[in-house]
Amino acid sequence: MANNDSHSGKRLTLKDVAAKADVSPITVSRVVNGYDGVRANVREKVEAAIAELGYIPNRSASVLASSKSKLIGVLIPSLSNVVFNDVLRGIYDIATPANYQVLLFNTHYSAAEEERAIRTLLGQSPEGLIITGGEQTTAAKAMLQASAVPVVQIMGEVDNPIDINVGFSHFDAGAAVAQLLLDKSYSKIGFIGARMDRRTCERLAGFEHVLSAANSLDKTRVITTPEPSSVSKGALLFRELMTITKGDCDAVFCCNDDLALGVLHESKKMQLKVPEKFGICGFNDIEMAAYAEPALSTVRVNRYNMGSKAMEVIFEKITSPGDKTTPIANYINTGFELVTRKSTR
Amino acid sequence: MANNDSHSGKRLTLKDVAAKADVSPITVSRVVNGYDGVRANVREKVEAAIAELGYIPNRSASVLASSKSKLIGVLIPSLSNVVFNDVLRGIYDIATPANYQVLLFNTHYSAAEEERAIRTLLGQSPEGLIITGGEQTTAAKAMLQASAVPVVQIMGEVDNPIDINVGFSHFDAGAAVAQLLLDKSYSKIGFIGARMDRRTCERLAGFEHVLSAANSLDKTRVITTPEPSSVSKGALLFRELMTITKGDCDAVFCCNDDLALGVLHESKKMQLKVPEKFGICGFNDIEMAAYAEPALSTVRVNRYNMGSKAMEVIFEKITSPGDKTTPIANYINTGFELVTRKSTR
DNA sequence: TTGTATGCGTTATCAC
DNA sequence: GTGATAACGCATACAA
Numbered sequence: 001m002a003n004n005d006s007h008s009g010k011r012l013t014l015k016d017v018a019a020k021a022d023v024s025p026i027t028v029s030r031v032v033n034g035y036d037g038v039r040a041n042v043r044e045k046v047e048a049a050i051a052e053l054g055y056i057p058n059r060s061a062s063v064l065a066s067s068k069s070k071l072i073g074v075l076i077p078s079l080s081n082v083v084f085n086d087v088l089r090g091i092y093d094i095a096t097p098a099n100y101q102v103l104l105f106n107t108h109y110s111a112a113e114e115e116r117a118i119r120t121l122l123g124q125s126p127e128g129l130i131i132t133g134g135e136q137t138t139a140a141k142a143m144l145q146a147s148a149v150p151v152v153q154i155m156g157e158v159d160n161p162i163d164i165n166v167g168f169s170h171f172d173a174g175a176a177v178a179q180l181l182l183d184k185s186y187s188k189i190g191f192i193g194a195r196m197d198r199r200t201c202e203r204l205a206g207f208e209h210v211l212s213a214a215n216s217l218d219k220t221r222v223i224t225t226p227e228p229s230s231v232s233k234g235a236l237l238f239r240e241l242m243t244i245t246k247g248d249c250d251a252v253f254c255c256n257d258d259l260a261l262g263v264l265h266e267s268k269k270m271q272l273k274v275p276e277k278f279g280i281c282g283f284n285d286i287e288m289a290a291y292a293e294p295a296l297s298t299v300r301v302n303r304y305n306m307g308s309k310a311m312e313v314i315f316e317k318i319t320s321p322g323d324k325t326t327p328i329a330n331y332i333n334t335g336f337e338l339v340t341r342k343s344t345r
Numbered sequence: 346m347a348n349n350d351s352h353s354g355k356r357l358t359l360k361d362v363a364a365k366a367d368v369s370p371i372t373v374s375r376v377v378n379g380y381d382g383v384r385a386n387v388r389e390k391v392e393a394a395i396a397e398l399g400y401i402p403n404r405s406a407s408v409l410a411s412s413k414s415k416l417i418g419v420l421i422p423s424l425s426n427v428v429f430n431d432v433l434r435g436i437y438d439i440a441t442p443a444n445y446q447v448l449l450f451n452t453h454y455s456a457a458e459e460e461r462a463i464r465t466l467l468g469q470s471p472e473g474l475i476i477t478g479g480e481q482t483t484a485a486k487a488m489l490q491a492s493a494v495p496v497v498q499i500m501g502e503v504d505n506p507i508d509i510n511v512g513f514s515h516f517d518a519g520a521a522v523a524q525l526l527l528d529k530s531y532s533k534i535g536f537i538g539a540r541m542d543r544r545t546c547e548r549l550a551g552f553e554h555v556l557s558a559a560n561s562l563d564k565t566r567v568i569t570t571p572e573p574s575s576v577s578k579g580a581l582l583f584r585e586l587m588t589i590t591k592g593d594c595d596a597v598f599c600c601n602d603d604l605a606l607g608v609l610h611e612s613k614k615m616q617l618k619v620p621e622k623f624g625i626c627g628f629n630d631i632e633m634a635a636y637a638e639p640a641l642s643t644v645r646v647n648r649y650n651m652g653s654k655a656m657e658v659i660f661e662k663i664t665s666p667g668d669k670t671t672p673i674a675n676y677i678n679t680g681f682e683l684v685t686r687k688s689t690r
Numbered sequence: 691t692t693g694t695a696t697g698c699g700t701t702a703t704c705a706c
Numbered sequence: 707g708t709g710a711t712a713a714c715g716c717a718t719a720c721a722a
Contacts, residue, residue, distance in 0.1 A: 011412075054487070054488065054491060056464055056467050056468045056488070057468050058409070058468060058470070059405075059465070059468040059469045060404075060405045060406075060408040060409040060414075060469065060470065061405075061409050063405040064403070064405040064406050064409055069405075079430055079433050079434045079437060080430060080431075080434060082427060082430070085424055085425060085427070085430065086425075088424050089424045089425060089451075092424060092451050096450075096451065101448065101450075101465070102448075102449065103446060103447075103448055104447065104449050105441075105446075106434075106437050106441070119401060120404070120446070122401050123401045123402050123403060123404040124404045124405065125403070125405065142399070143399065143401070146399060230632060231632050231633060231635075231636050232632070232635075232636075235636075258632075261633065261636060262636065265636045265638075268638070287575060287576050287577070287603075288576060288606065288633055290576075290577075291576050291577075291580075291606060291607065291610045293610075293613070293638070
């Protein structure tokens with residue numbers, strides 16, 4: 001931290017650069033924004049002045065005057081969940097090269113915090129919004145509708161998309177896992193879940209749906225907690241499952257890999273043979289899943305793609321304003337994939 | 346996405362609210378900003394108008410007029426590295442309750458990208474900047490100096506802090522690990538590192554320093570790659586280490602836990618007895634470290650604290666402007682801690 | 691190709 | 707306690 005160098009106090013503006021380069025402010029503006037119609041020698045003169053002065057354009061003024069913000073608002077429910085890392089990477093990898101900025105909010109799985117974030121975000125003329133899931137408050141939805149800003153709801157398949165929806169069906173994914181375990185001849189299948197947000201509940205619903213149809217559903221084998229998930233929580237919940245069912249359980253679907261890794265760890269301590277006597281399936285396919293012993297069966301979801309697709313769709317919307325001839329699909333299914341490894345028969 | 350409701354097209358401003366509430370725009374502004382000096386009944390009238398119209402203040406205009414942005418710029422080199430999740434959480438947990446926004450940039454370990462990000466950031470009148478390490482370009486450093494914005498360099502101990510430095514000595518940490526392994530009677534100690542950013546290099550330097558002093562340094566046991574680290578990369582590099590040294594190696598320090606987990610996995614495949622015949626020490630103490638088998642010895646660093654402390658220091662600077670009587674320390678050591686588990690004797 | 695006038699929506703300042 | 711006026715720094719629209 002230090003003082004401003006020469007022009008201490010006052011912030012440098014277009015005018016200062018213009019004076020130095022002996023042109024008008026608007027010409028400087030044109031150079032800054034890379035307009036073609038500026039003579040080469042003038043451009044060079046201006047660029048030299050900018051460099052010499054160390055001029056940095058004031059973005060607030062620019063946004064105010066042009067109402068172009070190059071800003072994308074992103075709302076995710078958690079910063080601890082590694083799942084969102086990949087999603088964010090996908091978003092940034094598309095946004096940054098296009099010179100768009102990302103304003104990220106952590107909503108802590110709270111619709112109220114989300115609404116507050118949406119409000120502040122909307123005050124900054126964002127050119128697009130990426131939000132998680134479809135459980136916004138009605139007030140938030142109304143604001144979004146009224147704003148006319150492209151909105152992408154990511155992660156899950158939502159019921160009435162505000163605008164565009166990029167994700168996959170967690171119900172189907174949960175169902176697929178149940179079917180997989182059934183196919184592997186497990187019959188007393190439990191469920192371990194933490195946090196229990198909307199999408200986790202949907203996975204559970206799909207899972208229960210299939211088990212129920214196969215007459216294999218026993219809800220005492222469903223152990224959940226609203227607390228955040230972790231490896232240690234997985235171990236804890238697994239012990240609970242085994243206590244409650246008195247060990248009458250031969251497989252478990254964990255709502256994410258962290259939990260599953262904890263279950264795996266604990267099952268070894270219990271000397272439970274995985275996968276022969278006990279099958280474990282996780283969710284997300286984090287890198288460690290492949291390196292667990294036995295390697296963890298899980299469900300691969302295209303996290304990075306959800307992020308990059310969301311950004312791409314926003315750019316499509318931005319660049320084809322009101323173009324009704326080439327409608328953009330309002331649901332993009334990023335799918336999922338069962339990954340069977342050694343933790344299931 | 347939809348049309349604006351009533352006043353379609355035009356965006357709502359203070360003036361609209363003022364008209365509706367039959368007061369002047371400035372009064373609305375006062376209500377919006379929670380000034381005390383507004384009569385209760387006027388305030389209520391204004392608030393009603395705001396609610397009815399669904400008015401959202403334009404932040405660009407506000408920032409332009411007041412040059413108060415409530416914006417903190419954060420620059421991190423990677424979004425894949427889980428280390429930064431915790432740092433970010435620490436930042437957000439302090440910033441958000443104070444109504445500050447966080448504008449996050451991913452610099453991809455590139456000083457050039459970092460400089461670009463700093464430039465755009467500085468254009469938005471941030472009230473504080475949190476940047477990673479001390480390897481900014483000289484141009485970037487100059488801009489930061491000139492800006493008079495509080496700057497916190499986090500993660501490592503940097504040489505000439507631009508302003509404030511929050512982190513710990515990676516050199517010392519690397520040295521401590523070397524000493525630990527030596528103390529456990531390992532003598533042919535290798536190093537496996539990926540990415541090899543500045544802080545990783547410092548850990549290696551500290552490590553080599555101690556080994557060298559103990560006459561145990563053999564640089565052929567140092568295997569590194571500029572590529573990003575991962576569990577699989579750990580396994581790969583470990584095989585390389587064993588090939589190059591023809592197995593003449595009895596311990597390894599991995600520059601992070603992911604790598605170490607990969608080494609652990611691979612050593613089992615090689616039937617190498619850990620920790621008896623081979624010791625492994627990681628870095629960071631991610632949750633999985635404790636759940637590996639054998640559990641991984643590692644170094645705990647206070648990631649969350651680095652983030653929260655950085656924000657706290659910025660707030661101190663903001664709230665005590667130029668207060669020379671209570672100087673803020675320009676280096677805050679967040680420390681580290683050796684965590685010895687079963688992967689070392 | 692370059693410049694002039696004007697407005698973007700808010701807040702600071704100073705009246706009332 | 708409330709209001710009028712003038713910035714804030716830039717970009718749009720148009721003129722030259």
